[in-house]
Amino acid sequence: MNAMLLDRPVFRSAEVAPLACEGLIKQYDGRSVLRGISLSVEPGTVLGLIGRNGAGKSTLMRAMLGLIQPDAGSASVWDEPALRMGDAAKQRLGYVPQQPEALDWLRIGEMLDFVGRFYPRWDTAFVDATLERWQLPRNRPLARLSPGERQRVAIVRALALRPELLVLDEPASALDPVGRRELLREIASRAGESGTTVVFSTHIVSDLERVASHVAFLHEGRLLLHSELDSLKERNLRLHVPEAVAAQLREDVPGEVARRPHPYGGLSITVLRDEGAPWPDLARVHGVRGETLSLEDLFIEVSA
Secondary structure, eight states: OGGGGOOOOOOSSSOOOSEEEEEEEEEETTEEEEEEEEEEEOTTOEEEEEOOTTSSHHHHHHHHTTSSOOSEEEEEETTEEGGGOOHHHHTTEEEEOSSOOTTTTSBHHHHHHHHHTTOTTOOHHHHHHHHHHTTOOTTSBGGGOOHHHHHHHHHHHHHHTOOSEEEEESTTTTOOHHHHHHHHHHHHHIIIIIOOEEEEEESOHHHHHHHOSEEEEEETTEEEEEEEHHHHHHHEEEEEEOHHHHTTOOSOOTTEEEEEEOTTSSEEEEEEOOTTOOOOGGGGSTTOEEEOOOHHHHHHHHHO
């Protein structure tokens, strides 16, 4: 039933997708982590990837960037094979892993100065201003930073190269509320002013709703849904079907993506209609009550 969820993104132009994959499969110790995922990220969008812990979000990002080799399938960055990405493409993208640990024997300033030599568009003024604003002294050793401070430094490093593609794996997981808000503001600013394509994973739905233009649901290594966010909010409906009406249902409702018994009898049926399509006839049956779901509730419904 969940196979019905996946929306094929419609490109607005003939631009090459900054990040794409086809049929990605990855296993660890006999356990399937990615199960045939295909995804294309439209240029200039902010894609929020949401999923529970262990859903495969980090593995998907690493496979799409060519940091790990999938067991099957392929990934590309600006139409280049991710596993053979050239230096020119690498200079155009920034990546922040969930647990940054690179070059932790250096001081903050030493690491940033060293990394900056490899990027012709490196923004030294941004580095200095952001380190000062976030109270990160350049002479502090990376090894002595807290997890939140390490994540802030990694974010500074990724943004300073002025990337055209920014990939962030749970970027706010170690940040306090103020840091999270500043990061989200920076993501929105980069996407809006510079047209940066952003892909970030999160389990905090409110963060995703603040900045994402598109959303993808990942569950147990499968991509359940990929859709434009505002459209998704307008196309979902949970129908509370009384027992007498439920007894007459003989097949799936058009657009049905989840069905479960209601605690007080009858059924709860979640539907996701196609763009421009009408609601199913069931929504107009006497006694059937409909409610639009929040993004979090919709994810719970389709992944339960």
